[in-house]
Amino acid sequence: MRIRNVVILFTVMLLVVYGSLISTIAATQINQVDVTEINGIVKSIEKDWADGAAKKSGTVGTMSYQIALVGDANYQALLFDGIKNRQTIIDLTESAADGQLELLGKIIFQADGSEEVAVKRRLLIIVTITFLIVSMMVYAVLGLVHRSILRPFGVMKEFARKIADGDLEFRLPMDRGNYFGAFTESFDLMREELRKARQGEYQANISKKELVAELSHDIKTPVATIKAICEVLAIKLATVKTADLPALTAARTLTESIEKIAVIDAKADIIDALISNLFHATLEELEMLKINSSEQASTVIMQMFKDIDNFGKIQFKNDLVECLIFCDPLRLSQVIDNVISNSHKYAKTDIDIWFNLDKIEKNLTVKIKDYGAGVDPDECPLVCEKFFRGSGQTVQNTPGSGLGLYLARQFMVGMGGNLRCYNEDGFVVELRIKVV
Amino acid sequence: MENTILRAEMLSKTYSNGSIMQHVLKNLNIEIAEGDFTVIMGSSGSGKSTLLYALSGMDKPTLGTIDFRGEEISKYNNDQLAIFRRKHCGFVFQQIYLNDTMTVLDNIMISGLLVSRDKKTIASRAKELLHQVGMDDTCYDKYPSQLSGGEAQRVAIVRALINAPEIVFADEPTGALNSTNAVNVLDVLTEVNASGQSIIMVTHDIKTARRANRILYLKDGVIIDELSLGTYVKDDPKRHGRLREFLESMGW
Numbered sequence: 001m002r003i004r005n006v007v008i009l010f011t012v013m014l015l016v017v018y019g020s021l022i023s024t025i026a027a028t029q030i031n032q033v034d035v036t037e038i039n040g041i042v043k044s045i046e047k048d049w050a051d052g053a054a055k056k057s058g059t060v061g062t063m064s065y066q067i068a069l070v071g072d073a074n075y076q077a078l079l080f081d082g083i084k085n086r087q088t089i090i091d092l093t094e095s096a097a098d099g100q101l102e103l104l105g106k107i108i109f110q111a112d113g114s115e116e117v118a119v120k121r122r123l124l125i126i127v128t129i130t131f132l133i134v135s136m137m138v139y140a141v142l143g144l145v146h147r148s149i150l151r152p153f154g155v156m157k158e159f160a161r162k163i164a165d166g167d168l169e170f171r172l173p174m175d176r177g178n179y180f181g182a183f184t185e186s187f188d189l190m191r192e193e194l195r196k197a198r199q200g201e202y203q204a205n206i207s208k209k210e211l212v213a214e215l216s217h218d219i220k221t222p223v224a225t226i227k228a229i230c231e232v233l234a235i236k237l238a239t240v241k242t243a244d245l246p247a248l249t250a251a252r253t254l255t256e257s258i259e260k261i262a263v264i265d266a267k268a269d270i271i272d273a274l275i276s277n278l279f280h281a282t283l284e285e286l287e288m289l290k291i292n293s294s295e296q297a298s299t300v301i302m303q304m305f306k307d308i309d310n311f312g313k314i315q316f317k318n319d320l321v322e323c324l325i326f327c328d329p330l331r332l333s334q335v336i337d338n339v340i341s342n343s344h345k346y347a348k349t350d351i352d353i354w355f356n357l358d359k360i361e362k363n364l365t366v367k368i369k370d371y372g373a374g375v376d377p378d379e380c381p382l383v384c385e386k387f388f389r390g391s392g393q394t395v396q397n398t399p400g401s402g403l404g405l406y407l408a409r410q411f412m413v414g415m416g417g418n419l420r421c422y423n424e425d426g427f428v429v430e431l432r433i434k435v436v
Numbered sequence: 437m438e439n440t441i442l443r444a445e446m447l448s449k450t451y452s453n454g455s456i457m458q459h460v461l462k463n464l465n466i467e468i469a470e471g472d473f474t475v476i477m478g479s480s481g482s483g484k485s486t487l488l489y490a491l492s493g494m495d496k497p498t499l500g501t502i503d504f505r506g507e508e509i510s511k512y513n514n515d516q517l518a519i520f521r522r523k524h525c526g527f528v529f530q531q532i533y534l535n536d537t538m539t540v541l542d543n544i545m546i547s548g549l550l551v552s553r554d555k556k557t558i559a560s561r562a563k564e565l566l567h568q569v570g571m572d573d574t575c576y577d578k579y580p581s582q583l584s585g586g587e588a589q590r591v592a593i594v595r596a597l598i599n600a601p602e603i604v605f606a607d608e609p610t611g612a613l614n615s616t617n618a619v620n621v622l623d624v625l626t627e628v629n630a631s632g633q634s635i636i637m638v639t640h641d642i643k644t645a646r647r648a649n650r651i652l653y654l655k656d657g658v659i660i661d662e663l664s665l666g667t668y669v670k671d672d673p674k675r676h677g678r679l680r681e682f683l684e685s686m687g688w
Contacts, residue, residue, distance in 0.1 A: 295459045297450070297499050322499040323446035323463050357446070359465060436448075436462045436658075 006144055010137045017130045024126060028119050033088050041065065042090050042107060049094065049104065067092060069105035082108040152184065159187060168195040214289060217403040219274050221337050222267035228310055229260045263307055273330055291328045291414035295436050298325045298364060304333045305353065308340045314351045321357040324436040325364055331411040335419070338404040339368050339429045346394050347372025347427060357435065363417070366431040374423035383421050384409040441602060441634055442468040442491060447500035449486050460486045462657040463500070468636060473629040473668070475645045476638045477688065478654035484638040485607055487654065491636060492525050492605040493517040522550050526596030526604040530611035532588045534580040540591050541576040548598040558598065565594040569624045586617025593624055604628060606637040610644055622647050626668055646679060653686045661686060
């Protein structure tokens with residue numbers, strides 16, 4: 001029950017009790033004198049007095065009387081006693097010979113005390129009941145105040161202590177019925193927001209770490225390519241310098257070297273783009289690697305393979321169907337770089353590529369296959385998981401972060417496609433690219 | 437499809453302006469059967485005319501292949517394409533493009549002489565065709581300025597048909613004509629189609645589209661749906677209703 005209602009009830013009850021008390025007292029009549037009866041008794045006594053049969057005291061009906069004669073020695077004492085006790089006193093007279101009334105004494109009617117006692121008892125009962133009711137109401141209000149105000153305060157105190165201790169899972173029980181319901185709800189909302197903020201901070205920290213790890217990995221891939229090309233260039237140019245090569249061979253070597261320099265330039269561009277990503281991410285604190293997909297000619301894929309084919313191991317087993325695909329060229333080239341680099345790192349075999357266009361499903365599948373040991377069949381579903389590295393000897397003996405295929409799949413999914421890995425006389429990575 | 441005369445696979449056309457690329461046609465797969473009267477519809481900028489020009493060899497696709505009777509014409513160089521167009525295609529445009537300094541007969545014959553040297557045969561075929569399209573002998577020596585819009589367009593159609601092309605490509609052929617002339621021109625094209633020549637036509641006009649037995653609807657460079665209407669029957673309310681319903685469902 002709400003306190004307001006209790007107060008209203010309490011007030012109403014007080015008024016009712018007060019009203020009934022007042023009306024009871026007002027209606028109570030104590031020692032009211034019945035004049036007619038007294039006159040009757042006085043006339044009867046005066047008649048008896050004249051007949052000489054009167055007694056000095058007696059009782060008529062409910063009224064008892066006593067006669068104090070003027071000549072009595074205690075006349076005054078009886079009179080004063082009667083006055084003191086608020087008794088009814090009537091003159092006792094006798095008609096004299098001259099027709100005048102002669103005072104014989106006083107008839108003192110004694111008051112009945114039982115009525116007073118009854119009134120006293122009744123008042124006592126009413127006062128006692130009133131006191132009990134008022135006491136109960138006071139206790140009820142106190143109980144309500146305790147339940148509605150003091151106890152919620154205690155819970156909030158405990159809640160504040162738990163929050164201060166960092167326990168954001170502690171839920172504040174809510175009771176919209178009492179005055180603190182809204183407060184407790186607000187406090188609980190504060191806790192919820194605080195919990196979310198803390199979770200967000202935690203996620204942001206994790207994301208930041210992952211982002212740095214991902215970008216580091218992405219930057220490492222083109223750097224590795226550049227290093228490899230530099231080594232090839234160093235050997236080739238050294239040969240041109242030192243050996244007395246025929247002009248045609250020297251010219252070809254130089255042409256090839258210029259091509260390699262173009263690849264270095266392209267990779268440097270990728271690193272530049274990745275560093276831009278990193279810078280952007282630092283600025284916005286929490287910004288995952290963006291994928292900006294657009295409609296591109298499928299021929300870009302061929303160029304990507306050519307750019308990464310530093311060791312001349314890639315062979316195309318069928319023609320690429322020219323069509324428009326949906327991809328982010330930077331991300332797709334990272335995917336292809338990752339997959340081919342993995343083959344170079346772990347399999348060191350030829351790499352065959354098949355293209356298959358599914359016009360119904362609108363997918364272009366690029367199957368990239370090497371002829372290495374593949375991965376443990378049990379580990380196949382896991383190779384695209386974050387930080388997962390195969391248990392094979394070659395994998396364990398080769399440095400790596402376990403992020404390459406994870407990122408590759410993230411990028412492919414982000415571009416509306418997918419990436420699938422399986423063993424088939426070697427290791428196969430299938431890239432499914434969305435066709436416009 | 438049986439009797440495929442023209443097939444496009446994953447046809448795309450991209451225009452680039454600096455680093456901005458606009459893909460006007462996107463991975464279109466189309467087969468045109470011999471004797472088809474195909475109408476290409478779609479809102480402005482949806483790529484209708486680009487598709488017509490790519491299919492006819494007037495423009496080269498950026499990606500994909502087009503083959504004509506099994507021969508991949510998308511690989512042709514410009515000279516090969518010019519020969520292909522002369523021998524196998526006829527063109528009718530909204531703008532009539534008759535040579536103002538030449539008579540009607542000369543305008544038609546000059547196209548025929550690009551393919552054959554037999555002047556006599558060409559002249560007699562031109563006259564026969566002119567008769568077929570409702571032009572009498574008096575028009576032979578008229579100049580284009582002496583012709584009405586409908587007559588000029590009929591002459592242009594005869595010019596397009598002079599080399600007996602297997603496919604006639606028409607880009608809004610009735611766009612500049614009044615309704616009577618438009619009906620005459622469409623009647624001519626319907627007759628041409630009935631005689632076995634395939635027609636691929638771009639139009640915005642629902643009355644023109646009724647003549648087709650197949651409607652392709654293009655949106656943002658993609659064929660979003662097509663409707664097969666069957667052989668043209670004049671004043672067929674059911675056919676008209678189906679076409680209207682189809683176009684309404686396309687948001688036309």
